Amino acid sequence: MITAAAIVGHIVLNTWLGWILLNFIPGRRNVGELLLTSILLGFYAETLSIAILLYAGLPLGWSLIVVYLMVVFLTVYIWKTKALSLPGIGRIAQKLKWFEWVLLLFIVEKVVFLVWQLVEIPVYFDDTMMHWAGRGRSLFGGVNWGFDPDNEDAFLGFTGYKHYPLGIPVWRALTAQLNGQWNDTIARVDSLLFYLSLPGTVWLATWRFSRIRWLSGAAAFFISALPFQVWHAASGYADIAVEAFAVAALAALLRKEWLLAGILSAGICWMKNDGLVLFVPALTVAMILLRFTWRDLVRYKFLNKKNLRDPFLFLAGLLSLLPWFIFKAVYSLRLSPDNQSLSFHSDGIALIWKYVFMGSTHSIFWIFVLISMVLSLHLMLKDQTGRALIALLVVSFSAVVFVFSFTEAYKWLHNQGTIHRSILQLYGIAAMVPTYAVWLNIQKTKSGNK
Amino acid sequence: MCTKIQRSFLIAHFHYLLPVTVILGIKQIPTKIIPLLILFGVNGLLLSTTLDSAPEVYQLAKNRRVDNRVVELELPVEGKNFSLIWVSEKNKQWGKNLRSRKGTHLYEIRDHPEWKGEAIGIYITKFENVNWKLKIPTLKEELKIFMTPMSITPSTINALGFRTIKGWKWDTILILLLYGSTAFFIALRKKVILSLYFGFILIWVLMDIRNTYDYYHIWKNIDSNTSINYFKEIKVFSDETIQEIGNGSWTVEKLNWPARSILPYHLAEKKFYKHTENPNADIIIRQSGNRLVREKDRQK
Numbered sequence: 001m002i003t004a005a006a007i008v009g010h011i012v013l014n015t016w017l018g019w020i021l022l023n024f025i026p027g028r029r030n031v032g033e034l035l036l037t038s039i040l041l042g043f044y045a046e047t048l049s050i051a052i053l054l055y056a057g058l059p060l061g062w063s064l065i066v067v068y069l070m071v072v073f074l075t076v077y078i079w080k081t082k083a084l085s086l087p088g089i090g091r092i093a094q095k096l097k098w099f100e101w102v103l104l105l106f107i108v109e110k111v112v113f114l115v116w117q118l119v120e121i122p123v124y125f126d127d128t129m130m131h132w133a134g135r136g137r138s139l140f141g142g143v144n145w146g147f148d149p150d151n152e153d154a155f156l157g158f159t160g161y162k163h164y165p166l167g168i169p170v171w172r173a174l175t176a177q178l179n180g181q182w183n184d185t186i187a188r189v190d191s192l193l194f195y196l197s198l199p200g201t202v203w204l205a206t207w208r209f210s211r212i213r214w215l216s217g218a219a220a221f222f223i224s225a226l227p228f229q230v231w232h233a234a235s236g237y238a239d240i241a242v243e244a245f246a247v248a249a250l251a252a253l254l255r256k257e258w259l260l261a262g263i264l265s266a267g268i269c270w271m272k273n274d275g276l277v278l279f280v281p282a283l284t285v286a287m288i289l290l291r292f293t294w295r296d297l298v299r300y301k302f303l304n305k306k307n308l309r310d311p312f313l314f315l316a317g318l319l320s321l322l323p324w325f326i327f328k329a330v331y332s333l334r335l336s337p338d339n340q341s342l343s344f345h346s347d348g349i350a351l352i353w354k355y356v357f358m359g360s361t362h363s364i365f366w367i368f369v370l371i372s373m374v375l376s377l378h379l380m381l382k383d384q385t386g387r388a389l390i391a392l393l394v395v396s397f398s399a400v401v402f403v404f405s406f407t408e409a410y411k412w413l414h415n416q417g418t419i420h421r422s423i424l425q426l427y428g429i430a431a432m433v434p435t436y437a438v439w440l441n442i443q444k445t446k447s448g449n450k
Numbered sequence: 451m452c453t454k455i456q457r458s459f460l461i462a463h464f465h466y467l468l469p470v471t472v473i474l475g476i477k478q479i480p481t482k483i484i485p486l487l488i489l490f491g492v493n494g495l496l497l498s499t500t501l502d503s504a505p506e507v508y509q510l511a512k513n514r515r516v517d518n519r520v521v522e523l524e525l526p527v528e529g530k531n532f533s534l535i536w537v538s539e540k541n542k543q544w545g546k547n548l549r550s551r552k553g554t555h556l557y558e559i560r561d562h563p564e565w566k567g568e569a570i571g572i573y574i575t576k577f578e579n580v581n582w583k584l585k586i587p588t589l590k591e592e593l594k595i596f597m598t599p600m601s602i603t604p605s606t607i608n609a610l611g612f613r614t615i616k617g618w619k620w621d622t623i624l625i626l627l628l629y630g631s632t633a634f635f636i637a638l639r640k641k642v643i644l645s646l647y648f649g650f651i652l653i654w655v656l657m658d659i660r661n662t663y664d665y666y667h668i669w670k671n672i673d674s675n676t677s678i679n680y681f682k683e684i685k686v687f688s689d690e691t692i693q694e695i696g697n698g699s700w701t702v703e704k705l706n707w708p709a710r711s712i713l714p715y716h717l718a719e720k721k722f723y724k725h726t727e728n729p730n731a732d733i734i735i736r737q738s739g740n741r742l743v744r745e746k747d748r749q750k
Binding site for chain 1: 602607609610611613621624625628641643646651653661668669672681682708711712715718721722
């Protein structure tokens with residue numbers, strides 16, 4: 001019971017922090033968008049600030065107090081200087097349609113299974129023990145944690161790889177701090193939070209461009225039912241967090257909130273290093289395609305001062321993770337534990353086809369996405385948002401292909417050790433492609449009928 | 451009994467032998483010594499993962515037709531990994547990793563492209579003197595195979611396994627159903643992309659309902675999951691160790707997986723020293739076979 005209160009309390013604190021920060025980032029958001037973005041933004045801002053305070057020498061508990069004293073100060077400041085944008089809750093009470101009840105039933109059934117796992121099954125998967133929870137527990141315990149690189153055993157925790165970012169371990173250590181002790185539920189519960197944010201974000205993003213409830217519900221259903229993702233939703237791994245931040249960044253891009261999209265993109269890299277390779281280049285390309293037309297790009301119009309503002313906002317958001325990049329550079333923490341040299345593996349692409357498209361881990365999801373892309377390519381490329389979505393998926397998928405076919409990470413493709421987890425990170429953005437294509441088709445039919 | 455060095459040599463040797471025999475085939479090797487080679491090869495793999503494992507590979511049958519047949523096995527325990535290995539007509543060795551289910555159950559091999567024609571030899575690892583049959587399943591048995599529940603294993607987090615109906619992969623059937631349902635919606639004069647989307651919604655519901663059965667089964671049978679139980683045992687051992695360490699420190703000498711991952715996680719709040727750095731840690735944890743042993747440092 002106390003654990004549940006600590007977890008809910010921590011999420012509420014994150015939401016408060018994120019909501020306060022969103023007051024400084026202009027944008028028109030509905031209640032759902034405000035809530036989900038606040039949670040993720042709060043998660044990112046809290047863990048990053050606390051990591052900085054820990055580095056400055058403050059203990060975990062005091063760091064938490066300092067951060068939330070700042071939040072209290074900011075709340076008072078906003079309250080005094082401008083009207084707080086309190087979310088209206090009237091529309092939430094809108095009647096659900098029958099298919100939305102069915103969708104909720106499908107999600108609730110999984111949530112029950114996931115909560116049962118979190119409570120009844122011990123921490124079970126390797127990387128959770130070694131990295132994501134192991135290092136968090138080291139931080140919470142304190143005796144096996146430190147920032148002195150000469151003390152190899154305690155430097156950033158005594159288990160796992162040092163180069164993995166600290167977002168998730170710090171969040172778990174904070175939850176344990178609020179709870180008064182560590183337990184196996186706290187070690188993984190954020191996975192469930194990210195899982196729940198995914199259908200929510202996809203639903204809201206689809207609703208925003210389409211205003212069609214069945215389409216939003218269908219997209220949310222696709223993302224919530226992916227079998228491999230259900231396993232990750234109580235695993236304690238970071239891949240589902242990467243996915244949640246990636247979808248949130250895409251949703252912000254679709255709302256043309258460039259700064260917020262940049263911050264959430266930085267959040268991806270704060271969850272796992274993969275974000276730097278798989279998503280930052282792809283989201284940057286998508287940002288440019290969403291902001292500029294072909295004509296702007298061909299005629300170099302994007303280079304004029306007025307037009308450069310938005311890409312710079314995106315970049316500024318990305319740079320919010322600068323303290324971690326500097327830290328990594330100072331302590332020579334690499335991107336991956338593997339040898340990072342390039343080496344081409346000729347069967348890499350064939351193996352990706354065999355395992356990802358023809359394998360059973362993702363069921364037929366990628367076949368469906370691929371067929372949808374091929375069938376709608378012509379229509380998608382004619383539309384600015386469609387182009388951006390296609391580019392986002394193609395660039396991020398190409399990054400996966402590059403990593404697993406042209407580097408030593410090939411071994412993780414060959415033994416199926418990591419490949420599926422990297423692919424899982426793309427689920428959210430992939431689900432948006434066929435959904436947007438369907439909406440374009442519906443629009444085309446409507447305009448044809450007029 | 452062999453020494454550690456001899457054993458390491460054997461491991462290295464057989465570790466290479468098995469892949470080489472699988473990759474190159476064993477055409478040139480006399481048929482009589484094939485079981486011996488399989489024994490050595492499999493042992494090499496077993497030894498390389500756990501030094502204390504005894505060699506365990508047993509012949510089930512010789513010269514049997516396997517077309518369209520599944521294997522019925524009566525096994526004594528739930529959740530133990532084992533392999534079914536066979537030598538094909540072309541003298542090539544093939545295998546499939548399986549997970550045991552307690553009692554008499556059917557095990558699907560038909561999805562393996564080389565499970566065809568006549569098998570010169572069929573072997574099983576880890577289980578001796580098992581009751582077994584090769585059989586063409588009835589419709590009811592096909593359904594049973596399809597509904598065989600998956601269970602949580604340490605590799606579930608990396609990839610999910612296949613399930614089959616009549617030897618066909620479930621995902622292949624889902625693709626065919628997707629085409630069928632798409633065609634149905636096209637026939638209803640819906641646009642192709644919209645028909646595909648509607649079709650996918652239906653197929654996804656079907657896929658999800660089948661998976662829900664797995665979730666239910668896992669919930670119902672969690673107590674018989676041997677690997678989860680092993681993790682629970684180590685957690686109990688860790689809790690006792692935490693009490694014993696008190697405000698002191700701990701170290702490990704050498705641990706095998708999964709203990710080398712689980713123990714540091716559970717003991718992360720207690721001061722850890724590398725054994726080489728500080729052999730005087732208050733508690734030393736060692737592994738003896740599958741058992742974990744906790745010792746107070748004798749020098750103290």
